[in-house]
Amino acid sequence: MNPHTRWISVVTACGAALLLGGATPLAAQEAHVGNLTGHAAAGKPLYTRYCAGCHGDEGDALGENAQWIDPKPRDFTAGVFKCRSTASGSMPTDQDLYNSVTRGFVTTNMPPWVALTPQNRVDLVAYVKTFSPRWRNAKSAAPLTIPPEPAPNIQGILHGRELFQHLECWKCHGPAGHGDGPSAHDLTDSKDNPTRPYNFQTGTRFMCGETNQDLYRIFMTGLDGSPMPSFADQLQPAEAWDLVHFLRTLQPLQTREAAIWREWVATHGRELKPIGPEGGGR
Amino acid sequence: MVPRFVKAAAPVAMMMCAAMKPSHIPAAVTSYEAHYASARLIPAFARKYGLRCSACHTIWPELNAFGQRFKDNGYQLGNDRDSPIWQSNSYWPISMRTTPQFHMENTTHQPIDPSPSEATITQTGFDLSGVDFLLLGTLHKNITFGLVPTLDADGTTGLEAAFVRFDNLGSSPWANLKVGKFELDNLLSEKRFTWLSNNGGFLYAYHYQPAGSVDNYTFGLGDNQIGAEFSGHSINSYTRYSVALLATDDGEAGLTSGKGVDAMMTLSQAFAVGSGLGPQRVGVFGYLGQRPTAFETIGGNPIPGTGSAFESFVRVGATAQLWFGNLELLPLVSHASDNAALGGSTQKPAWNTALLEAHYVAHPRLLLQTRYEMLRMSTQADPATPKTFGDADAMVFGVRYYPFMHSRAGMALHGEFAMTKTTGMAPLSGDGSGVDALDPATKVWSRSLLLAFDFAF
Numbered sequence: 001m002n003p004h005t006r007w008i009s010v011v012t013a014c015g016a017a018l019l020l021g022g023a024t025p026l027a028a029q030e031a032h033v034g035n036l037t038g039h040a041a042a043g044k045p046l047y048t049r050y051c052a053g054c055h056g057d058e059g060d061a062l063g064e065n066a067q068w069i070d071p072k073p074r075d076f077t078a079g080v081f082k083c084r085s086t087a088s089g090s091m092p093t094d095q096d097l098y099n100s101v102t103r104g105f106v107t108t109n110m111p112p113w114v115a116l117t118p119q120n121r122v123d124l125v126a127y128v129k130t131f132s133p134r135w136r137n138a139k140s141a142a143p144l145t146i147p148p149e150p151a152p153n154i155q156g157i158l159h160g161r162e163l164f165q166h167l168e169c170w171k172c173h174g175p176a177g178h179g180d181g182p183s184a185h186d187l188t189d190s191k192d193n194p195t196r197p198y199n200f201q202t203g204t205r206f207m208c209g210e211t212n213q214d215l216y217r218i219f220m221t222g223l224d225g226s227p228m229p230s231f232a233d234q235l236q237p238a239e240a241w242d243l244v245h246f247l248r249t250l251q252p253l254q255t256r257e258a259a260i261w262r263e264w265v266a267t268h269g270r271e272l273k274p275i276g277p278e279g280g281g282r
Numbered sequence: 283m284v285p286r287f288v289k290a291a292a293p294v295a296m297m298m299c300a301a302m303k304p305s306h307i308p309a310a311v312t313s314y315e316a317h318y319a320s321a322r323l324i325p326a327f328a329r330k331y332g333l334r335c336s337a338c339h340t341i342w343p344e345l346n347a348f349g350q351r352f353k354d355n356g357y358q359l360g361n362d363r364d365s366p367i368w369q370s371n372s373y374w375p376i377s378m379r380t381t382p383q384f385h386m387e388n389t390t391h392q393p394i395d396p397s398p399s400e401a402t403i404t405q406t407g408f409d410l411s412g413v414d415f416l417l418l419g420t421l422h423k424n425i426t427f428g429l430v431p432t433l434d435a436d437g438t439t440g441l442e443a444a445f446v447r448f449d450n451l452g453s454s455p456w457a458n459l460k461v462g463k464f465e466l467d468n469l470l471s472e473k474r475f476t477w478l479s480n481n482g483g484f485l486y487a488y489h490y491q492p493a494g495s496v497d498n499y500t501f502g503l504g505d506n507q508i509g510a511e512f513s514g515h516s517i518n519s520y521t522r523y524s525v526a527l528l529a530t531d532d533g534e535a536g537l538t539s540g541k542g543v544d545a546m547m548t549l550s551q552a553f554a555v556g557s558g559l560g561p562q563r564v565g566v567f568g569y570l571g572q573r574p575t576a577f578e579t580i581g582g583n584p585i586p587g588t589g590s591a592f593e594s595f596v597r598v599g600a601t602a603q604l605w606f607g608n609l610e611l612l613p614l615v616s617h618a619s620d621n622a623a624l625g626g627s628t629q630k631p632a633w634n635t636a637l638l639e640a641h642y643v644a645h646p647r648l649l650l651q652t653r654y655e656m657l658r659m660s661t662q663a664d665p666a667t668p669k670t671f672g673d674a675d676a677m678v679f680g681v682r683y684y685p686f687m688h689s690r691a692g693m694a695l696h697g698e699f700a701m702t703k704t705t706g707m708a709p710l711s712g713d714g715s716g717v718d719a720l721d722p723a724t725k726v727w728s729r730s731l732l733l734a735f736d737f738a739f
Contacts, residue, residue, distance in 0.1 A: 017482070042557065049646045053334040053689055064688050065332035104361055109332050111359035114518045115351040117554040119559050 029135075030093040031126035038119055040095075041126030051128075054109065059131030069109050073195050079132030080190060082223040088230035090141035091134060097125040099209075107198070107204045119199055122184035144221055146213050147237045152245040152257045154264045160246025163239060167231060167274050172197035174273040177250030182277075190225040196228075199252035215244045300347045325738055326377045326419065327352075328689035330369060331359055335692050336646035337362055337379025340585065340610065341682065342692055343474040344641070344739075347552070347560045351519035356426035356449030356458065357419055365423040377417035381411040381696070383734035387480055389714030390727045403714040410435040414442070416738075424449040428464065441535070443506055456514035462618040467524040467548045469565045469601045470614050471505035476641070476651055480711040482678035482700030486606035487599070487616045487628035487635035487655045489710055492672050494663045494720070498539075499573045499582070503597055506533045507544070520552035520561060530592070544571040556619060558605025559643060567599040575623045599635075612639040626665030632661040633672070647684040653677070668706070671722045676702040682736075693737040701729040 003153040021105030031038035048057070054069060056062040059076035066073050074081070083100050092100075101121050104112035113121060150156070164170060172187065174180040177200030189195045197208065208218050220240055235243065237255070242271045248257035307440035328335055335342045337530035338349030345353065358364035362617030403724050415530035422572050430443035446460025465473045470485070477483045515521060526546040531539040549564025574589025599616030619632035637655035644650060658672040678700035685693060702709045706722035713728050 045645075049334070049336040053337070054332060065334075069332050104359070106361045108361065109363060111331070111333075111352075111361055113348065115347040115520075115559075117347075119554070119557050122560075123557075 007177070021035075029126050029130045031097070031122050031129060032124065033094050033098045033118070033122045038121045038122030038124070038126035040123075040126040040130050043123035043125070046116075046124050047127045050113065050116075051124070060091060060129065071108050071189075071195060072191070073110070075191065076128050078190070078225070078247075079134030079138070080225040082225055082228075084221050084224065085143035085217060086221065087144070087232065088140035088222040088224055091138045093120070093141075093143055095143075096126055097128060098122055101125065104211065105207050107203070107207055144217060144232075145214055147241075149212055149216075149244075150238070152242055152248075152260055154260055156242040157245045157249060157257060157261055158276075159239070160242035160244070161272075161275070163235070163243045164246055167234065167243075170275050172227065173200065177201055177247070187227045189227070195226055198246060200212035201252060204251060204253055212244050212248070216240055219243065294537075306504060319421070324628050325691050326355060326375045326416070330373060330375070330419070331363065332689055334646075334689050335684075336687055339474075339651040340641070341643055341646065341684070342474065342694075344476055345471070345564065346475055347519070351515070351616070354458075354513070354515045354519045354522065355455065355500075356424060356447055358424070358449065359683065364420055375595045376416055377416040377738055378413055379736075379737045379738035380413045380415065381478060381734045382408075383410050383411065383478075383696075383732055385479065385730060385734075386734040387711070387713040388727075388729045389709060390725075391624070391719040392708075392713060392714035392716045393720055395621070398720050400720055405713065411734075412438075417538070421446070426460075428462070433529065454514070455517060457635075458513050460513070461509075463506050465506050465513065466503060466515060466546055466569075467511065467522075468503060468527065468567070469548070469550055469603065470612055470639070471561065474505075476649060476682060477653070477678060477680060477698060477700075478537065478697045478734055478736065479678070479700045479732040480697055480713050481676065481702050481709060481730040482653070482680070482698055482732075483729050485614075485635075485637065486616060486655055486674050486676060486710065487637060490618070490633065490635070490657055490672075490674070492620070492625060492631040492633065492659065492663060493707060494576065494631070495496040495665065496573075496624055496626050498575075498577070498589070499595075499620075499624045500532045501571060501573070501595065502532065503567075503569060507546075508533055508535065509544070518556070521565075522548070522550050522565075524548045526573075530574070530589070536586060538586040540574045540577075540587060540592065542572045542574065542592045545570055546570075552603075555604060558607055560603070560605050560608070562605060563603040565601070565602070566600045567598070571595050571597075573624055591623075595620040595624055608643045610641040610643065612641070613637065616638075618662070619661075622663060627663035627665075628663055629663050629665060630657070631663040633657060633659045647687050649680075649682040651680045669724050671706040673705040674702060674707070674709075678701065691737070691739040693735065696734040696736045698732040698734075699730070703727050 029040035052063055053065045054063045054073040055076060056066065061073045061075035063073065079091065081092045083097050086092055098121055101113050101124055104110045171181045171183045174184065179197045179199030183199065186198050187195050187197065206214060206218060208214055220230060220232045222228055245257045247253050248259040325443050336354055338345060340346040352359060362368065386404065388402065388404045390402045391400050392403045412432055417429040419427065426447040426449055428443050430446045432440040432442050443463050443465065445460050445464045447458060447460040449458050451457035451459065463496065465471065471486060472488060475483060485504060489502040507528040509526055511526035512526035528544040528546060528631045529539065530542040530544055536735045546569045548565060549565045550563055552561035552563035554561050572592040572594045575593050576591040577584030578587060578588035597616060597618045599614060601614040604611040617637045619630050622628055625631040631654060635655065635657045639652060639653040640651065642650040655676045659669060661673045662669060664673065668698055678698065680698035682694045682696050701706050704726045706719050706724055707730035708714065708718050708725065712729055719726050
């Protein structure tokens with residue numbers, strides 16, 4: 001190689017390195033959870049190992065297993081996420097994504113990845129954020145503030161039941177929360193894939209958590225990309241807690257709400273109006 | 283000196299070996315091949331859950347932290363899809379694994395006819411392993427089963443594992459009960475080994491027994507055992523324990539031994555330190571066993587199940603799984619001792635082992651690996667036996683390349699070179715004539731070269 005050719009090679013190589021290093025979001029993308037900083041470059045091989053089979057190498061939900069999975073895996077290129085602590089339409093926080101990776105989604109094929117080290121998980125979050133331009137363009141949103149939970153009581157539970165009727169939750173989730181409302185069979189997600197509403201009778205955990213706070217957050221932020229809207233504009237915090245306490249009575253769990261409800265129904269059950277098209281909630 | 287094949291040919295040991303005989307390891311000429319473990323990877327799980335092999339395996343068949351948690355949880359991921367009722371009727375929880383191969387075995391100082399003569403024996407050619415049929419899964423939410431029939435290349439069948447496990451008793455991951463025949467909870471698992479050759483596919487730490495051991499004393503930490511195991515783990519399986527009560531017959535069915543009970547305990551703790559492929563784990567194990575030294579007899583032959591005058595043996599050790607980026611280090615140290623009656627002489631034989639295995643996971647589809655293990659006798663059963671008799675050094679190098687990685691099947695192109703140096707004793711691989719050298723001070727070298735297609739579906 002003569003000196004002239006060598007110089008051209010060196011300059012070309014440096015230029016390519018600068019171009020790739022500067023233009024690829026992979027190199028710069030980070031995620032921050034607690035005192036951990038995740039790096040997309042470190043997350044990429046982990047993504048290939050753990051995630052790409054379903055979510056696809058390009059994050060487009062076209063992994064080789066996607067065709068067999070119901071519900072379909074998340075399309076990261078769309079930048080739309082169900083489980084968020086932020087307002088509907090906004091991007092989730094890094095902590096939200098980290099929680100999703102850690103917890104998994106109980107009603108889907110997505111397992112909890114809690115066995116991975118926290119550093120591995122936050123690296124994965126950083127890499128997932130490279131797939132959609134929304135991460136660069138969208139404004140960061142503040143997480144929802146959840147007010148302290150009041151103690152459940154029968155008045156609140158009954159009020160929650162009225163809200164369940166009034167907000168027409170029953171149209172999808174069914175009058176008894178069985179996921180069999182009149183609209184249940186026609187629901188599709190934002191990619192036109194059929195989707196089913198949550199069945200409170202069989203589920204002990206929710207897609208986005210299992211605590212009362214998680215349930216509060218679900219209907220105050222909505223599940224973007226699914227038919228489940230946000231009720232943040234329609235519910236005051238106290239009303240939202242009433243709805244949480246009522247929804248807990250629909251689950252097969254030994255909760256305080258369920259105990260209060262059973263005791264009240266034993267003596268006042270006949271006062272209840274049915275939930276549904278003709279119902280009044282009480 | 284006791285020729286190893288004579289010991290292995292004892293009636294009880296013969297029965298045990300037939301039951302333990304592995305399937306995917308090349309057939310060797312002596313029953314010591316029984317020490318090899320059959321490795322596990324289970325594409326049926328990948329098909330069930332739609333995950334790539336690499337989700338559960340560092341590089342299959344070795345489990346990573348996610349796979350360990352999956353196994354600890356009774357082959358359940360913890361979502362709504364664990365119970366078989368969620369599976370398509372066409373789903374069948376079975377995988378098969380086999381390994382067509384070319385291998386060469388070369389062993390020095392092998393006694394041959396006419397006696398006394400020795401020669402270096404080389405055995406080479408294309409060969410077949412047997413087939414492992416891996417049926418594992420859930421019968422119901424939190425009820426797990428395992429069934430591993432094996433078919434050896436010579437047509438011999440076996441049942442390597444058969445168990446049922448009740449998971450998350452009282453909704454707690456700390457309480458799980460497994461009953462049947464199963465692998466011991468070894469952190470460094472031979473069942474998920476990435477080694478396949480005659481001289482590399484087992485650990486001396488798990489299978490060595492000193493010269494002179496009585497005929498009906500057979501034991502291997504790497505052998506599947508029959509009994510009950512109570513185990514538990516934290517939510518992420520970083521903290522794990524197990525306690526097992528086991529029959530005294532080294533995994534042989536049929537109540538062949540007697541009324542004694544062995545006990546095994548393990549405890550390990552992982553730490554989320556560093557940025558490696560997994561957490562850093564350290565663990566300890568202990569096995570307290572016993573074997574009968576007397577039997578009722580008929581016609582001079584022992585009557586199975588009538589063993590008495592039990593004498594004890596002990597295995598204790600510590601191990602770790604350490605990650606430095608993509609480099610995994612697996613050290614293990616152990617101490618073993620047998621009662622003098624089991625050793626067949628006047629002293630309690632005792633020995634120590636230490637090993638270091640290193641894996642460099644260049645990519646989920648490429649593994650470079652090596653291991654060095656040494657075994658040193660500290661006390662011989664017979665004071666007249668040279669102290670170094672039975673000492674062993676084993677080295678192995680290997681590479682595994684996986685041409686594809688998805689959730690339906692797996693294949694690895696496997697290359698491995700292993701060599702062992704034993705003092706006086708025939709190598710545990712059983713290569714050569716399988717008989718100890720004529721001079722107890724002789725250094726016997728045994729080498730294996732293996733090129734294989736290791737696949738499972």
